[in-house]
Amino acid sequence: MDLQLTGKTAFISGSTAGIGFAIAKQLLREGATVIINGRNQHGVDKAVKELKEITGKSAVSGIPADFSNAEEVDRLIGRLPAIDILVNNAGIFEPKPFAAIPDEDWRLLFEVNVLSGVRLSRHVLPRMLADNWGRILFISSESAIYIPTEMIHYGMTKTAQLAVSRGLAQLTKGTDVTVNTILPGPTKSRGAGDFLESLAKSGNTTVDEVERSFFRDGRPSSLLQRFTSVDEVANTVVYFASPLSSATNGAAIRAEGGIVNTIV
Numbered sequence: 001m002d003l004q005l006t007g008k009t010a011f012i013s014g015s016t017a018g019i020g021f022a023i024a025k026q027l028l029r030e031g032a033t034v035i036i037n038g039r040n041q042h043g044v045d046k047a048v049k050e051l052k053e054i055t056g057k058s059a060v061s062g063i064p065a066d067f068s069n070a071e072e073v074d075r076l077i078g079r080l081p082a083i084d085i086l087v088n089n090a091g092i093f094e095p096k097p098f099a100a101i102p103d104e105d106w107r108l109l110f111e112v113n114v115l116s117g118v119r120l121s122r123h124v125l126p127r128m129l130a131d132n133w134g135r136i137l138f139i140s141s142e143s144a145i146y147i148p149t150e151m152i153h154y155g156m157t158k159t160a161q162l163a164v165s166r167g168l169a170q171l172t173k174g175t176d177v178t179v180n181t182i183l184p185g186p187t188k189s190r191g192a193g194d195f196l197e198s199l200a201k202s203g204n205t206t207v208d209e210v211e212r213s214f215f216r217d218g219r220p221s222s223l224l225q226r227f228t229s230v231d232e233v234a235n236t237v238v239y240f241a242s243p244l245s246s247a248t249n250g251a252a253i254r255a256e257g258g259i260v261n262t263i264v
Contacts, residue, residue, distance in 0.1 A: 003242035006031030010241065011083050011124075013037045013067065013116055014090030016047035018189030019139060022234035023087055024051055024060065030238060032085065033059040037076065039066045067116040068108060074119075082131075083124045085241045088117030088161075089139040093154045093191070106153050113157035114164065121168055125177070134177040135241045138165045139233075142185045142256035146221075162252055169250030178249040182237050185256030186219065188227040223258030 010027050014020045016038030024034045028051060036051070038044045044062035051060045065076035067090045091113045096105070117138050128134025143151070144158035162181055169179040186192065196214075200207045215225045236255040239245055254260060 001244075003030045003238065003244060005085075005238075005242055007033075008084040009033045009035070009081060010085035010087065011035045011037070011080060011120070012087040012089055013120065015087075016043045016062075018191065019184065019187060019230045019233050019237075020087070020089040021047060021051070022230035023089065023237050025054060026231070026234045026238040027085070027241065028055045028057040028060055030242070034061075035080070035083075036060065036062040037090070038062065038064055040064050067112045070111075070115075070119075073116065077119065077123045080123070082127060084128075084133065085135045085137075086120055086124050087137045087139065087237065087241065088120060090116045091139070091157075093151055095148075095150045095195075096153075098149070098152050101153050106156075109153050109157050110160070113154070114160045117161060118164060121164070121179075125168065125171070128177045129172065129175055132176050133243075135245075136165075136168060136177075136179040137237060137240060138162075138179075138181040139237070140165075140181045140183050140252070142183050142254070142259045144181075144183060144252070145260050145262075146219075150218075165252075166250050172249065176246065178240075178245065180240055180245075180248060180250065181252045182233070182240065183252055183254045183256050183260075184228060184233045185222065185224070185259050186214070186227050187230060187233055189230055192227065219259050221259050221261045226257075228255065228257055 010032045012020050015024050015036040024036050027034050041064045044064045048062045063076050065072040138161045140161040141158040143155040144162050147155035165181040196207050196210050200210045215222050233255050
């Protein structure tokens with residue numbers, strides 16, 4: 001299927017690894033020009049090189065910025081060309097008991113996970129509306145609905161993304177600009193893989209057993225009963241970044257393996 005992305009320019013925050021990297025890879029394969037982002041120049045350069053080698057495409061570049069630093073984000077925004085597709089993927093998480101989460105951690109997760117998308121969307125949306133075409137996608141999580149007790153502060157930020165996305169979508173009424181949110185489930189990204197390995201090591205068991213016990217005890221409602229791959233999530237994202245998804249706006253689209261046990 002031709003997703004009609006040739007000639008479109010996409011920016012993906014937090015895209016030197018994991019879901020963001022997979023989205024960049026798929027967008028490149030579909031003919032888009034892609035700008036990636038990571039916290040430092042070395043990581044960005046390495047990811048750009050890898051993307052060129054994997055896809056055989058050269059239309060990829062990168063801009064470093066740490067999304068916990070507003071000044072760095074402002075500099076990044078100043079370097080962006082006209083953007084047709086914005087994927088707000090930058091995010092951090094940390095499992096921590098509620099009583100042990102200090103105010104600083106709440107602020108940090110909100111800064112990175114929520115305000116990153118707010119700042120970028122504020123920059124690109126007026127141009128998209130003027131051009132009468134654009135796609136803004138927030139990469140949220142099933143944690144926006146199925147709040148994880150082991151990281152409530154993370155769940156809070158993912159729910160906030162739903163509110164921001166829906167509010168922005170309402171500003172696009174009557175245009176060919178859409179704003180949607182993608183809700184992946186537990187995904188075997190680099191961060192999740194490191195987390196599983198640390199749990200396996202501390203529990204003197206295997207990563208496979210940690211994964212099985214996680215879904216058996218922590219996410220029993222999952223229909224998939226495994227971690228999704230980053231490519232599975234990216235496939236969903238890239239379709240909703242395309243002109244073919246024009247009838248979907250203001251939606252929360254699940255790619256979470258059936259963890260959320262509701263029909264709406």
